[in-house]
Amino acid sequence: MEAMGGHVMVPLESLSLELPNGEIVVGYDKEIAALKEEISALRSKQRHLDRRRREALDKLIDLKGSIRVFCRVRPLIQTSNLKTKSPVTVGQEKIAVQSVGIKKEFILDRVFDQESTQEDVFLEVKPILKSALDGHNVCILAYGQTGTGKTYTMEGTDGKLGIVPRAIQELFSHASADSSSTYSFSISMLEVYLGSLRDLLAPRQTLFRHTECSTASNISILATKSGSVEVEGLTDVSVPDLKKANQWYCRGRRARSTSWTNVNDVSSRLTRITIRKHGVTEEVSKLWLIDLGGSERLLKTGASGLTMDEGKAINLSLSALGDVIAALRRKRSHVPYRNSKLTQILSDSLGDGSKVLMVVHISPSEEDVSETVCSLSFAERARSIKSNKDVSEDLKMMKQKRLAELDKEICNTEQELKYVNEQIKKDEISLEEKKQLYSSVCQAVSDEKGSPRSTLVTGHIDATESPQATEKPKSRLSNGSVPHFMSSTACSRQRHNAGSHSVSKPRLTKSVTRHPIELSGSQSFSYSSCKNAAKARSVAFSSSVPKLKYLPVKSDQINISSNSIDSTAASAPKRRESFVSRPAQRAPLHQHRRRMSSLT
Ligand SMILES: Nc1ncnc2c1ncn2[C@@H]1O[C@H](COP(=O)(O)OP(=O)(O)OP(=O)(O)O)[C@@H](O)[C@H]1O
Numbered sequence: 001m002e003a004m005g006g007h008v009m010v011p012l013e014s015l016s017l018e019l020p021n022g023e024i025v026v027g028y029d030k031e032i033a034a035l036k037e038e039i040s041a042l043r044s045k046q047r048h049l050d051r052r053r054r055e056a057l058d059k060l061i062d063l064k065g066s067i068r069v070f071c072r073v074r075p076l077i078q079t080s081n082l083k084t085k086s087p088v089t090v091g092q093e094k095i096a097v098q099s100v101g102i103k104k105e106f107i108l109d110r111v112f113d114q115e116s117t118q119e120d121v122f123l124e125v126k127p128i129l130k131s132a133l134d135g136h137n138v139c140i141l142a143y144g145q146t147g148t149g150k151t152y153t154m155e156g157t158d159g160k161l162g163i164v165p166r167a168i169q170e171l172f173s174h175a176s177a178d179s180s181s182t183y184s185f186s187i188s189m190l191e192v193y194l195g196s197l198r199d200l201l202a203p204r205q206t207l208f209r210h211t212e213c214s215t216a217s218n219i220s221i222l223a224t225k226s227g228s229v230e231v232e233g234l235t236d237v238s239v240p241d242l243k244k245a246n247q248w249y250c251r252g253r254r255a256r257s258t259s260w261t262n263v264n265d266v267s268s269r270l271t272r273i274t275i276r277k278h279g280v281t282e283e284v285s286k287l288w289l290i291d292l293g294g295s296e297r298l299l300k301t302g303a304s305g306l307t308m309d310e311g312k313a314i315n316l317s318l319s320a321l322g323d324v325i326a327a328l329r330r331k332r333s334h335v336p337y338r339n340s341k342l343t344q345i346l347s348d349s350l351g352d353g354s355k356v357l358m359v360v361h362i363s364p365s366e367e368d369v370s371e372t373v374c375s376l377s378f379a380e381r382a383r384s385i386k387s388n389k390d391v392s393e394d395l396k397m398m399k400q401k402r403l404a405e406l407d408k409e410i411c412n413t414e415q416e417l418k419y420v421n422e423q424i425k426k427d428e429i430s431l432e433e434k435k436q437l438y439s440s441v442c443q444a445v446s447d448e449k450g451s452p453r454s455t456l457v458t459g460h461i462d463a464t465e466s467p468q469a470t471e472k473p474k475s476r477l478s479n480g481s482v483p484h485f486m487s488s489t490a491c492s493r494q495r496h497n498a499g500s501h502s503v504s505k506p507r508l509t510k511s512v513t514r515h516p517i518e519l520s521g522s523q524s525f526s527y528s529s530c531k532n533a534a535k536a537r538s539v540a541f542s543s544s545v546p547k548l549k550y551l552p553v554k555s556d557q558i559n560i561s562s563n564s565i566d567s568t569a570a571s572a573p574k575r576r577e578s579f580v581s582r583p584a585q586r587a588p589l590h591q592h593r594r595r596m597s598s599l600t
Contacts, residue, residue: 035431042424046180053413054134060406061131067325067356069379071095072112074149076364086364099369106376114364118156122166128355129170132275135283137349144361145371146294153359154291164271164289168249172242179421184276186238187245189252192342193267200252201235221344229348268292268342288349295375317342324350325382358382
């Protein structure tokens with residue numbers, strides 16, 4: 001505090017605030033600095049945990065195989081009263097087909113029986129979605145004979161949502177829970193029919209089935225030098241929230257079902273979600289969700305004409321996909337992506353660093369048994385991991401143990417991350433509240449009418465009777481009902497008890513800390529005006545927000561007016577921010593002394 005023309009100058013950082021309940025708020029800057037420090041430490045922990053989680057997930061997926069194949073058996077649809085035994089027997093990772101002249105067993109990564117629910121399937125899909133959020137390109141494909149449930153698995157029905165709507169939901173919920181990064185998503189949908197591509201989200205849909213199909217698409221596939229693929233001309237809609245994403249997804253579904261009538265079984269439908277993760281660097285990844293055309297063989301259907309062409313096209317597309325997967329599995333240097341439109345589009349999402357999940361669908365009916373065997377043979381070939389039957393028991397056990405360890409590590413890290421994320425959110429809210437409170441005080445200063453150099457009346461101090469109290473307040477501990485930083489001082493409690501008349505007078509309190517109020521160096525506080533401003537402002541504040549009340553004076557910084565020099569004056573730091581008292585509002589010295597002593 002300095003003396004200026006008979007006015008007492010109080011360092012701005014000495015400011016304290018009084019809450020409506022009489023509590024005194026002190027040490028704001030320390031609180032804010034501590035919070036900032038804590039948030040920064042939590043963020044660094046968050047990055048560390050996220051790295052650990054990613055590494056564990058990568059290892060887990062690699063160990064499980066970057067091309068995983070599941071099988072789902074559709075429930076039996078009874079076409080006649082004749083009850084026949086299903087040729088299919090299902091285990092957890094095993095499926096046996098037994099019929100006249102057929103006895104085969106297939107090993108896959110996971111088999112879902114007829115009773116499996118959409119939730120069961122999605123639970124197994126979830127880890128791969130995390131991989132997509134971590135920056136890997138991911139492909140989830142539904143393969144199988146017509147009518148075996150591909151669309152049911154991918155899209156689902158109203159009450160039983162399939163993988164696509166659940167995945168969209170999961171992406172948004174993950175993005176909102178992850179405070180370490182921000183994500184943005186966009187969606188595209190297209191259909192591949194007879195080797196042509198159709199944009200399902202284009203503003204106007206072109207209906208074509210026969211001659212138009214070769215000319216209707218203006219989509220072209222471009223491979224960039226870096227190996228990524230651009231589908232030029234394909235509509236890509238940015239979706240800021242789940243609602244918008246669902247709206248566009250439904251629109252794409254409608255476009256598909258209303259335009260190319262009756263081609264659903266011979267066309268492949270692709271939904272692409274582009275994930276942008278904004279952090280220090282931007283990571284872009286693609287999540288492809290694909291409902292492939294029916295895989296039945298042409299000979300069986302006895303097709304001719306257009307149906308024959310459609311069958312050939314889908315067969316070409318599926319066999320090209322099979323060839324690509326086989327080449328990838330065998331780690332061949334040449335992967336034949338160019339053999340079909342489908343594999344060209346997916347070329348950067350099936351290869352190195354990508355994760356592929358294929359859900360092969362089969363019918364439990366006796367009449368479909370040969371198609372079932374074909375589909376399962378395709379499935380087994382596609383797996384990147386050798387069948388367990390070729391692996392020794394010891395190795396199997398070791399693998400299971402390692403998988404369980406990684407699973408546990410991911411689970412624990414996610415728990416820790418969840419806790420850290422919540423803590424960051426809480427701290428950020430708390431920090432924001434404190435900053436707002438401070439900015440309100442600053443606003444009170446700038447509201448000072450007329451003068452940019454606002455003044456704060458602190459009371460007159462006689463040269464001979466400078467305050468002696470220099471000790472810190474004994475306790476600022478919370479009484480439990482308010483945060484600890486808002487605990488009352490002895491002074492506030494005394495004043496609160498003393499009645500309202502004393503409240504109206506300017507007071508001196510000890511300041512404990514500096515307050516980093518963002519004022520220009522020339523600004524200072526006027527007690528009276530601030531009090532009024534703060535009172536007025538308290539309408540806008542929540543009821544718990546304090547009004548400016550106190551005139552904190554750091555006693556060891558108290559300086560005396562020009563003609564009476566305090567002994568501490570020489571050592572007192574001179575600050576540009578100061579509060580100047582007005583003689584008319586000076587408090588008698590004895591009042592001041594009493595108050596100062598009450599602080600001890
Ligand atoms: N797991 C299941 N649970 C209950 N109903 C199912 C299941 N799988 C398929 N269905 C039903 O079987 C019928 C055929 O399924 P769906 O249309 O999904 O087959 P699809 O393989 O997509 O056929 P397409 O190749 O013609 O598109 C639908 O009525 C669907 O609701």
